[in-house]
Each structure stands twice: as structure tokens, then as C-alpha cells.
Amino acid sequence: MRFGVVIFPGSNGDHDALSAVELGLGDEVVPIWHKERSVDHVDALLIPGGFSYGDYLRAGAIARFSPIMDAVTEFANAGGPVLGICNGFQILTEAHLLPGALLRNGSLHFVCTWVYVRVESDRTPFTADIDPGSVLRLPIAHGQGRYFVTPEQYDDLVTNDQIVFRYSDARGEVHDDHNPNASIDHIAGVSNVRGNVVGLMPHPERAYDLGIGGDDGLRVLRAARQAVIQAVRA
Amino acid sequence: MSVVTNTGEPTLSHSYLAEVFISLKPVVNDPEGLAIRAGLHSLGYDGVESVRAGKYLRLTVTADTKADAEAEVARMCDQLLANPVMETYRVTVTALADH
Numbered sequence: 014m015r016f017g018v019v020i021f022p023g024s025n026g027d028h029d030a031l032s033a034v035e036l037g038l039g040d041e042v043v044p045i046w047h048k049e050r051s052v053d054h055v056d057a058l059l060i061p062g063g064f065s066y067g068d069y070l071r072a073g074a075i076a077r078f079s080p081i082m083d084a085v086t087e088f089a090n091a092g093g094p095v096l097g098i099c100n101g102f103q104i105l106t107e108a109h110l111l112p113g114a115l116l117r118n119g120s121l122h123f124v125c126t127w128v129y130v131r132v133e134s135d136r137t138p139f140t141a142d143i144d145p146g147s148v149l150r151l152p153i154a155h156g157q158g159r160y161f162v163t164p165e166q167y168d169d170l171v172t173n174d175q176i177v178f179r180y181s182d183a184r185g186e187v188h189d190d191h192n193p194n195a196s197i198d199h200i201a202g203v204s205n206v207r208g209n210v211v212g213l214m215p216h217p218e219r220a221y222d223l224g225i226g227g228d229d230g231l232r233v234l235r236a237a238r239q240a241v242i243q244a245v246r247a
Numbered sequence: 248m249s250v251v252t253n254t255g256e257p258t259l260s261h262s263y264l265a266e267v268f269i270s271l272k273p274v275v276n277d278p279e280g281l282a283i284r285a286g287l288h289s290l291g292y293d294g295v296e297s298v299r300a301g302k303y304l305r306l307t308v309t310a311d312t313k314a315d316a317e318a319e320v321a322r323m324c325d326q327l328l329a330n331p332v333m334e335t336y337r338v339t340v341t342a343l344a345d346h
Contacts, residue, residue, distance in 0.1 A: 070302075070327070070328070071330055074327060074330070075327075078327070106332075107330065113332060114330055114332040114333045116271075116275065116276075116333060117278060117279060118278075119276070119278050120278070121278050121279060121282055161275060161332070161333055162332075163274075163332070166332075195276075195278075
């Protein structure tokens with residue numbers, strides 16, 4: 014099992030992602046520079062957080078056209094597990110691999126804190142062994158995380174079971190006080206229709222050890238490892 | 248600039264100034280615009296009913312005709328400059344004096 018972490022100019026969560034897999038999960042992981050054109054050598058992809066291309070124009074808008082993105086799209090379309098974290102989520106929406114868009118936080122503030130998210134679907138490789146309703150404690154750090162979809166797209170998300178994470182309190186109750194960015198219907202993460210591509214604003218890769226504040230993020234990465242191993246066996 | 252093509256017909260390409268105005272769709276909440284409106288209200292400009300924030304881009308492009316320049320900048324907007332999920336755009340093109 015080998016993970017790949019795609020690195021763009023301006024990524025800053027890349028080393029967190031590499032460390033989370035290597036130290037937290039104990040699996041092999043390789044960095045993939047955005048100028049490369051192949052991801053054939055990995056089993057799952059992490060698109061890390063940061064400020065690719067300085068967030069110029071719109072967060073993720075320019076990274077979307079990096080040379081590696083053709084290979085990422087091919088990998089995703091073939092059913093490979095892809096997780097976009099924070100800026101990675103923004104890149105995947107700009108690349109049309111995930112629906113919707115991420116807007117400036119409702120408060121206009123950059124929010125850096127720990128939040129709770131409720132797992133809504135175990136249909137994806139990144140939540141495959143996590144019971145829906147489970148609550149994870151994960152850090153967030155973003156200024157543009159307000160998830161937005163049109164009403165028609167929202168209906169599709171619900172119909173197709175594409176809402177993967179919602180912001181909640183520690184007990185899994187969802188209400189406005191615990192939505193850090195005013196996202197639509199408290200959405201923290203979504204998947205594509207097939208379920209293999211997931212994006213979320215919280216940072217599971219920054220929660221891989223109790224020594225750094227929490228290890229709930231490991232459950233997300235461990236689920237992906239399990240899903241890949243099962244897919245190989247099947 | 249003048250280029251002679253194979254057919255012998257000269258085609259002229261010109262410089263155009265394309266101004267691109269990008270804003271959030273009306274249905275999308277714009278907290279930045281609301282904050283600016285609140286600032287204006289605090290300065291006493293009570294007549295300000297709404298503010299929508301956006302982006303302004305100036306492009307200088309070379310094209311054969313104004314229509315070509317308009318079409319090309321519209322393609323740029325659809326592909327990169329604006330995100331149709333949440334934004335709308337408007338383009339105005341004016342000819343620059345040839346040099």
C-alpha cells in the first residue's frame with residue numbers, strides 16, 4: 014500500500030500529510046511534484062492543504078491546470094481513492110472532480126481551531142470502516158471554507174449520498190454555533206457520485222497522534238488503506 | 248501590424264483592452280459586500296442599500312477583430328477567470344491605438 018501526496022507551489026500541508034502516513038499509519042508514502050505527469054505508482058492520492066499559487070484568482074483555480082492534474086483526473090475516473098484536504102478540496106472542486114465551490118467564510122475571518130465533524134456516509138474509501146453518526150475531532154485552518162452548491166446540486170448531493178462530513182458538536186448534534194464558516198447545511202466534506210473522490214475542509218492529516226492534539230484523523234487514512242487492500246483482494 | 252496570408256488577403260491584428268468584471272451570483276451570500284456596507288453605514292452613508300464586492304481584471308489582447316477579442320476573453324472567463332458555480336462575469340472590449 015503506497016500513498017501519494019501531490020505538492021503544488023504554495024502547498025503547506027504536504028509534510029503533514031507525508032508524516033501522517035509514514036509516522037501515524039506506518040505506510041509507504043511518496044511526494045509527487047505538480048510538474049510530474051503520472052500517478053501510476055500509488056494506490057491512493059492525498060491533495061494537501063495550503064495556498065497553491067497564493068490562492069490568486071480563486072483558491073485552487075490555477076493549481077487545477079498543473080501538469081499533474083490530468084493524471085489525477087484519470088486516476089479518479091478509474092476509481093482510485095483521492096482525498097482533497099482544505100486547499101486540496103478547493104482544487105478538486107475547481108477541477109470539477111467534486112461538485113460545488115468554497116467561498117470566503119461567513120465571518121470573513123480566517124478560522125484556526127479544532128472542530129467536531131459527524132461522519133454522514135460510509136460509502137467512501139475514506140470513511141469505509143467508520144459508522145455513520147461517529148464524531149471525529151479534527152483541526153481546521155481556512156479563510157475560504159464556506160461550502161456552496163446551487164439548490165439543484167444540493168438535491169443531487171442528498172439523493173446520491175454525497176455528503177460525507179457535517180460540522181457538529183462533540184455529541185454529533187448539528188447547529189449553527191458549531192459551523193465555523195457558514196457552509197450550506199453544515200457541510201464539511203463531500204464526495205463525487207461514485208464515492209471514491211472526497212474533499213473536506215478539516216485536516217485529518219494534522220490529527221495523527223495524541224502528542225499533537227488528537228489522532229482521529231488516522232481513522233480516515235486507515236479506512237482508505239483498508240479499502241485499497243479489500244479492493245485488491247476482491 | 249500587417250500579415251500577408253497565403254491567399255494574398257492582408258489580415259490586420261490589433262490590440263484591444265478587455266475589462267473583465269467578476270462578481271458573485273445574486274443568490275450567493277457576499278459577506279465582504281455586507282461588511283463594506285456596514286462600514287459605509289457607520290460613516291453615515293445611510294442611503295447605501297447594498298454592496299456587492301467583486302474582481303476587476305484588465306487584459307491587453309491581440310486579435311483580428313473586436314468580435315474575436317470578445318469571444319476569446321469570454322472563453323478565458325469560462326475556462327479560468329470566473330467560476331460558473333458561484334460567479335458571473337461581464338466583459339467590455341475597446342480598441343487600443345495601433346503602434
